[in-house]
Amino acid sequence: MTPETLAEKVLSATRAAFEALDLDDAVLPTQTAVERPRDPKHGDYASNIALQTAKKAGTNPRALAEKIAEHLAATAGVAKVDIAGPGFLNITLDAAAAGEIAGKIVAAGTSYGTNNSMEGVYANLEFVSANPTGPIHAGGVRWAAMGDSLARVMRASGAKLTAEYYVNDAGAQVDHFAGSLLARAKGEPTPENGYVGEYIDDIAADVLKRRPDALEADDPFEVFKTAGLELMLEDIKSTLADFHTHFDVFFSEKSLHDRGELDKALERLAELGHVFEADGATWLRTTEFGDDKDRVLKNSKGAWTYFAADCAYYLDKRERGFEKLVLMLGADHHGYVGRMQAISQAFGDEPGTLEILIGQFVNLLKDGEPFRLSKRAGNMITLNDVVEAVGVDAARYAMTRNSADSTIDLDIDVWTKHSSDNPVYYVQYAHARTSGVLRNAAERGVEKGESYDAALLTHPRESDLLKALAEFPAVVATAADLREPHRIARYAEELAAAYHRFQHDCRVLPFPDEDTTPVNQARLWVVDATRVVLANALGLLGVSAPERM
Known part of the structure; x- marks a missing residue:
C-alpha cells in the first residue's frame, strides 16, 4: 500500500x-x-x-x-x-499491505515516482544564461546541474516545461569580446575592458580558420563578432551537453532587437500607464511595484538599456503561452529580483507568475585550499575544470545536494573518494549492490518468480526499506512544488542507507546448498524495487546508475 x-x-x-x-x-x-x-x-x-x-x-x-x-x-x-x-x-x-509496494514499483519501472501534482502547468524554466563571451564558470556549473535537475523533477510531476537559455548576444560585452578576438588575431594587446585567457587565442584562431579572409574583410570587427559568438556558443552548447544538461531553446537577445520587440514592449507598458519621460530619458515606474528605484528603458541618447531587453524578453515568454516563469539567478544578481518582479506586475501579471530562485556561491577546495584558477579562462574556474577534477556524476550530484540558498564548499578530495564519505559514491554503490544481487541470482538460477508473498516481509529492516521506497513519488512531488531538487539527492542517500542495512541483516539469496524459499523470492522483489527507485532518483539528478563499481 x-x-x-x-x-x-x-x-x-x-x-x-x-x-x-x-x-x-x-x-x-x-x-x-x-x-x-x-x-x-x-x-x-x-x-x-x-x-x-x-x-x-x-x-x-x-x-x-x-x-x-x-x-x-x-x-x-x-x-x-x-x-x-x-x-x-x-x-x-499489515505486512502484506506494506510489502505490496515492491511489486508495484517493479511493474512501474522507470515511471515510478512520476506524479500529476503539476499537471496542466505550462512553465518556462530559464537557467545558466551565461554571456557567450567565455566558458561557463563554477557558478554556472551549479545552475546547470540544479536547473536541469529541476526541469526533470517538474516534468516528472506533470508540468509541460520548456528549459531555456537566454543568449546575451547584444550589448557592450559582446563588442568587448569581438574587440578582444580581433586584437589577438592581429597580435595586438588586449584592449581596455577586453577578455583574457587562452580561450580568446583559441577562438581568434578558429575564426581565421573559418574565415581566412577575416582580417581583410570590409569590416573585420563584425566578422570576428559574428563568427566569435557562433564559436563560443557552440562551445557552451557542447560543454552543457557533456554535462548532461539539456535546453529546449537557446533564445537570442539580438533577435528581440531585430524583430522590434523592445518597441512593442515599450508600447504595451505605455498603454498600461507605467512609462514616463524625465531628464531626456524614457523610464518605467517600477517603484509602483515595490522596486527600490525607477528604471530607464531608453537613455538620453535614445539607446535601449539592458532593462528594456528584459522587459521585451518577459513579454515574449508570456506571449508564447507560458503561465509560470521560473528564473534561476546567481548570488551576484540579487539586486535583479525587485526589478524583474516589477516587470511582471507592470505587464499586469499576478504575483507568483514569475518565480526567481537565487543561488549562492560555489567554493572549490583541494587539500583544504582554494582550487587552482583556469589558464584557459584567465581568472575563473570553469565548468570543465570542475568536471576534470571530480567527474560529471560527482559534479552534478554535489551541485544539487544542497538547497540553492546555501553556499557550497566542494572538496575535491571528498568527491573523488571511493568510500561512503563520498555521497554520490554511496548512492551509486547501493545501486550497484542491488544489480549485483540480481545478477548473482540469475547466474545461480534463483528466480523471484511472477509474484511473491508480501506477508513474508516482516523483518524491521524490510519494513524500513519498504516505507522508504513508498515515499519516492511524494518526495518528487514536493521537490517540484518547492523547486528544491536537492530533496531527491537527500532521499537517495536515505534510501541507500536503508538498503545497506537491509542487505546486512536480511539474507537475500540462499546458501549454495539450500533451496530457494518464498522468503528469498520476496526479498529479491524488494531488491529489484530498490534498484528501480535508486536508478530513477539518480536519473532525476542527471547522474548515472552503474551496475558494477
Whole structure:
C-alpha cells in the first residue's frame, strides 16, 4: 500500500466518521496526507486529520479520532490504529499491505515516482544564461546541474516545461569580446575592458580558420563578432551537453532587437500607464511595484538599456503561452529580483507568475585550499575544470545536494573518494549492490518468480526499506512544488542507507546448498524495487546508475 492509497483510506474513514457522528462533512479537505512518524514504535504512518477538522466541525478531536480509528481499523491492509495525544492517528499496516509496494514499483519501472501534482502547468524554466563571451564558470556549473535537475523533477510531476537559455548576444560585452578576438588575431594587446585567457587565442584562431579572409574583410570587427559568438556558443552548447544538461531553446537577445520587440514592449507598458519621460530619458515606474528605484528603458541618447531587453524578453515568454516563469539567478544578481518582479506586475501579471530562485556561491577546495584558477579562462574556474577534477556524476550530484540558498564548499578530495564519505559514491554503490544481487541470482538460477508473498516481509529492516521506497513519488512531488531538487539527492542517500542495512541483516539469496524459499523470492522483489527507485532518483539528478563499481 502506498502512502497516497493509505491517505485516501484515511479520508474515506473520516467521511464515514463524520456521517456516524452527524457532522457536516463540508469542512473536510478534498485531499489529505500521511507521514512517517520519527519513532517506528508509533506505527508505520501518522495522520492529524482529526485535529485539522474537529474544531471546524464543532466536536472534540480525540472523540473524532476514535471514530475515525474505528472505521480505519476495519479497512483492508490496516493492522491497527492507535490514538496518541489529543487526536493523532498512528497507523500500522499489515505486512502484506506494506510489502505490496515492491511489486508495484517493479511493474512501474522507470515511471515510478512520476506524479500529476503539476499537471496542466505550462512553465518556462530559464537557467545558466551565461554571456557567450567565455566558458561557463563554477557558478554556472551549479545552475546547470540544479536547473536541469529541476526541469526533470517538474516534468516528472506533470508540468509541460520548456528549459531555456537566454543568449546575451547584444550589448557592450559582446563588442568587448569581438574587440578582444580581433586584437589577438592581429597580435595586438588586449584592449581596455577586453577578455583574457587562452580561450580568446583559441577562438581568434578558429575564426581565421573559418574565415581566412577575416582580417581583410570590409569590416573585420563584425566578422570576428559574428563568427566569435557562433564559436563560443557552440562551445557552451557542447560543454552543457557533456554535462548532461539539456535546453529546449537557446533564445537570442539580438533577435528581440531585430524583430522590434523592445518597441512593442515599450508600447504595451505605455498603454498600461507605467512609462514616463524625465531628464531626456524614457523610464518605467517600477517603484509602483515595490522596486527600490525607477528604471530607464531608453537613455538620453535614445539607446535601449539592458532593462528594456528584459522587459521585451518577459513579454515574449508570456506571449508564447507560458503561465509560470521560473528564473534561476546567481548570488551576484540579487539586486535583479525587485526589478524583474516589477516587470511582471507592470505587464499586469499576478504575483507568483514569475518565480526567481537565487543561488549562492560555489567554493572549490583541494587539500583544504582554494582550487587552482583556469589558464584557459584567465581568472575563473570553469565548468570543465570542475568536471576534470571530480567527474560529471560527482559534479552534478554535489551541485544539487544542497538547497540553492546555501553556499557550497566542494572538496575535491571528498568527491573523488571511493568510500561512503563520498555521497554520490554511496548512492551509486547501493545501486550497484542491488544489480549485483540480481545478477548473482540469475547466474545461480534463483528466480523471484511472477509474484511473491508480501506477508513474508516482516523483518524491521524490510519494513524500513519498504516505507522508504513508498515515499519516492511524494518526495518528487514536493521537490517540484518547492523547486528544491536537492530533496531527491537527500532521499537517495536515505534510501541507500536503508538498503545497506537491509542487505546486512536480511539474507537475500540462499546458501549454495539450500533451496530457494518464498522468503528469498520476496526479498529479491524488494531488491529489484530498490534498484528501480535508486536508478530513477539518480536519473532525476542527471547522474548515472552503474551496475558494477
